[in-house]
Amino acid sequence: MTRARIPTPGSARTGADRRIERGAQATVTTGSGAPVDTGRRRLLAAGSITVGFSLLPAVAMAQRAAAGEAASAAAAPGATAPPVPARLPGSLNSTPMLDAWIRLESTGRVTVCTGKAELGTGVRTAFIQIAAEQLDVAPAAITLITADTARTPNEGYTAGSHSLADSGTAILNAAAQAHGLLLDAAAVQLGVARDTLHTEGGQVLAADGRRLAYGAVVAGVDLHRTAAPVSPLKDPRQFQVIGLPLPRVDIPGKVAGGASYVQDMRLPGMLHARVVRQPSYGARLVALDDTAVRALPGVVQVVRDGSYLAVVAHDEWQAIVAMRALAAAARWEESASLPDAASIHAYLMRLPAREIMVADTRAGAAPTGRRLAARYTKPYLTHGSIGPSCALAQFVDGQLTVWTHTQGVFPLRAGLAEMLGLPTERVRCIHVEGSGCYGHNGADDVAADAALIARAVPGQPVRVQWMREQEHTWEPSGPAMVTDVAATLDADGRIVDWEYQVWSNSHNQRIDNAGRLMPTWALARPFTPAPPKPIPMPEGGGDRNSIPLYDLPRMQVRHHFLPDMPLRVSAMRSLGAYMNIFTIESFMDELAQAAGADPVQFRLRHLKDPRARAVVELAARQFGWPGPGSRAPGHGVGFAFAQYKNLMAYMALAVELDVQRETGAVRVHRVVAAVDCGQVVNPDGVRNQVEGGILQSFSWTLHEQLRFDRRRVDSYDWSTYPILRFSGVPARMDVHLIDQPGLPFLGAGEASQGPASAALANALADGLGRRLRDTPLGGARLREGAT
Template sequence: MSDDRRSPVAHDSGPGDPARRRFLVGGSLIVSFAIMPRMAAFAQTTTEAGTFTASAPKLPGSLKSTPLLDAWIKVAPDGHVSVFTGKVELGTGIRTALLQVAAEELDLAPDAIELITADTAATPNEGYTAGSHTMADSGTAILNAAAQVRTLLVASAAAQLGVDAAALTTRDGAIIAADGRRVTYGDAVRYANLHQNAQPDAATKPPSSYAVIGHTLPRVDIPGKVTGGASYVQDLRLPGMLHARVVRPPSYGASLVAVDSARVEALPGVIKVVRNGNYLAVVADDEWRAILAMRELELAARWQAGPPLPDPASIHALLMTLPSQEIVVADQGAAVPGSTLRARYTKPYLTHGSIGPSCAVAQLDNGVMSVWTHTQGVYPLRAGIAEMLAMPPEKVRCVHVEGSGCYGHNSADDVAADAALLARELPGRPVRVQLMREQEHLWEPFGPAMTVEASATLDASGTMTDWRYELWSNTHNNRIENAGRLLAAQLLAQPFTPAPPKPIPMPEGGGDRNSIPLYRVPSLHVQHHFVPTMPIRVSAMRSLGAHMNVFAIESFIDELARAAHADPVAFRLKHLDDPRAHDVIRAVVDQFGWQARSARTGGSSPRSHGTGFAFAQYKNLMAYLAVAMEVTVLRDTGELSIERVVAAVDCGQIVNPDGVRNQIEGGILQTTSWTLYEETQFDRQRITSFDWSTYPIMRFSSVPKRVDVLLINRPGLPFLGVGEAAQGPAAAALANAIDDATGVRIRDLPLLGPKGKDALKA
């Protein structure tokens, strides 16, 4: 689509889009429209994506909270079609998939549609892009809204042509009669009212007629990325833009005693040094000058140390002793006598490790604060920034621009707050703030540490009769509920207090996500010890507690299978009633060539081979995934090679097959890095994982040699969401394969950390 067709609020056009530049030169523009009718409030629903009031509870997806059709689909008199979503592109390919959904129901080519994502001046409020909710919530809303818009356009054309609507067809933005007469969508919309609520149970296309959904469409976000085009917020350059760098405290709770800024203020290009309490930053006319000034400002600052951190060697014991909120996740049946196994599993704090340090641009112009940000939630961020700046929310506009690396609550919101604070100091000038690598690593909200204790009882036939599972964890959601959740707001002379941490209720769950096994067990008890005290700053990381819980459950299932002298796959199938679970498992077994066994196939030789298997349904609500791995382990060094991986996924109706494969492959690689290598290091004073040498991630040499992903399509069934399905099963399959190869069961993550390597060498 040519740039002259793009709306000035269409942030998905890319940071370098000429239309956007013209908009910025001309000043700020707020476009607003009513997307929520006045209706009686209904019950609220809380998920990882946020808390929503379902004003139209019978509607599908996000239409429940935003039922107006023209909040999702707009047709201009010239026939230009715009589709709106409150979700954002995080590198998962959702822009492509959502375009396909809209194109299918509107009978348009995907490239004839303008997709506008997450802009508080234009799009529905869909909270956060999180928890694999995009297709289930936004995709479903767009599918149904587009179908109803097409029906309204056809009805308008039928009236104009004087024919029965059933006799008309739609193609390429036109409604066509049997005699060849045509009415364009632009002409039809003149007599159609799209400003009305969607209707429940409205007809959509039968899957048998799909021409776009279910077919691979090349991702629309890839060309710019692979050719070096402006693709990320880090690439955004605006006329008259200034560059800023922040100086973070050396540790949690440290206070700024004094700073001699005179030398810094005299440096070439320095525009302003900003100090507000413990908040310190410098603004310059050039990025390199800003970096040099920041380094000088660091040297000029004197800090008083904050309170000590806990002993990292005893962090898991500490989690189990801190005061906790007790949540009974599941409790059914009574314990049955038998042979009982017990095990404890641990997970360390994890760093998001975004490849590109977080960045944002902000501008205060004519009383409106505009922020270009790679936040996962533009509306919650707007509320937090508005509170921090004491501005009305309608005077703050947050526009999503893709960032280089995310997958959870990293520093994106913090750096957006930095940009807004500094832009307030220099009205009229865009201010760009990018974090340094060490700032991103040291100050982001980390993925929480977790401790799990599991026990289970087998009867004489090797059947599970009792399951007991307890987990200890901090919150997995410290997203922007108030200004106090923003780091900059905590550092001000009049600091904002973070909203208290809260668990995410089941069935979605936070730390307890996927803590209930999908397996049939007559007696079941799951206890979540929710620990509000957070010695380390934490928040959401991809899949939340599912990574650890599935790792622990599926590792323990293998241990139970061995105790029952059963093949691990057969043991799982024996305890699973869900036919869709059986289908993904059998697909992997067949493709992998799984060899049934009741004992380890490896041993204590210096070079050992083994295979591992795992299965889960994400949240017990979304995509089903099974995975098998083959590994080679060198016992003397602890070196591991992943020879091959076979996974099968059922995510309901598939929109873009290649996109689904991308997500499963990427999830397998990411969780492999977490599971084998990653651990946030700290001492009694501060976080010490400040770069890639102190926080190693998987290198290309460790990538699995082959990954095959099998897709099980379910035409017409709901979109289940696939972005986080692989995180837990792939982790457990790795541990199970290592155990099979070596006879060493490693229960503490990372598997190839010092403890794991010592166990392999023993």
């Protein structure tokens, strides 16, 4: 195995040095001296830290209002129109004040804020690297504050692989501008020209040898100003931190079993609570005698509001015992009627649909040639967080504080405020990482539980932990989907016509209002969820990645958006991209076979984008595609490619596997992936995300399917909802990065899901000699396909 040459901090690097060698695997040794961010733990112990940051400053609002007045004045007859302000980079465009992102202290300490949350993707480390690079300070000198409605910018949700593209870009530019202001202030203080100064290790150095630590300069720096559209960014050839595999700051505590998650949080005087959920959608509590429950040891309170039931106790086991007793004492009236699970896809296609023409480049008569068509389906999927959802809340003097692993602290704050009838400024949501996420799972709902229960026992912090069966049966699912695809091949084996249709419910039922919080449905005065609506392209929801990146002369793509949802659904990692890429890339293999072409060459024949071609060629070359001409029975190889949302990271990968025809067991021997996500901040972080996404996709594609009967969800534990086990992990995964120094960050967190599913399906088809189009592909379906 070759190793990439990774420059050490302080070394000069050329563009060639910065490019991670194609085919090379970086080897990193993490020593005990790696910096560990203990700021979060100090925060949890101390309760809060007051930082005077400007979030949506009155000054900025006034500047915008003044700009509007100027525009109106300029519109008067004879007036000269003012220049249109340039769009600021990344999330600076919505939160333009520099001091919302960067704070400099006289101690030399740097505080960086982001509205994005750490979800296990390693973005905390990447944000620290970005700021450290532009400010010329050691990463250990930076304190990073994430997703807190009292202290950070409002960046909406941490979703869609936007963290680096939006927040990372904002931090990159804010830090660069702060660095320039430091040089300006130092030049005045030293009485020299600014261009004679440079910075290193948190110090400003003059040509005559004089040095000023940043702390000695900050008094002359005013960051309470609007960011400029153009920043004095460092030349990528001089990068010393960006591009290095800096050890992730969140890993040591997790590996050592330290307090790393919201599930680990303990506050002084904390009470424990459990909720008794309705047995099915719409069930109504008709009778309850809680006398015996209230008398149980440790029970502090039984909370009832309509059909909403919870119990509060001094310790966790007492809360669990009381919850079980309370559940046994409750009598419910059930009314839910769910569709037949066996015919769910036909049912979806009969539902009323809002018809959306996503793309249509058809004109003139349809070309002649060989026409192929296929249908693919996907079941409902659950997030299956390894740690069931948890939140803490405290209600003191009309002020609610919630510690939560939500992906959107600001939208959650608005929903909780509406639920409790509080002004939003009386609600504070603080993100704390949760042991399980990637999509709209139970995090927001358990936060609503904690808020409702904390209001019933004011003054004391309350910890609410869901049970496993509650997580599986009540969290929002990833929607079931149906896709139809047809294409025409001409005599030369080229695609000359493409028709695509997708049927899907909403992929975004996040917290637009209090009614999107599931616990509010059971209240005596329930809230109604905001109606579902499609997500516009190019981001898209069910239609995300429904437009192929391939060069197709004629194409029509239609989205049948289904507002009616028989099961509760919302965002799951990659949204519709997983299914649409699975379909498109599976069908590309079917078309290649019909054309008598190699699958990789067939893709390249239809690709002009040079960055797309580069990842396809690199993955194929490093895999040794396609391998030996003759393979043993059950042995297969598969390939797939996509650019996430046609906007984010490019990814191609090849899979080699064996299928045991008698049992249907699948053994993946190796996976080789190539990724272009623009400027690479932390190569190990990218590889972590790509590898994790591949495993998650393999689990979805082979094993996962939410089961339900005509009344309720039946997948309530890991036996009724099996996932990929350690024995199913590929024997080898190699991820090759194409670095693009100086180019924009392209999110890689969700780049893997679609291509991995299709490459796996294509390898299975190669090994079986038969195409499987309905996920999950494993189990009985695979055994049937193997015979």
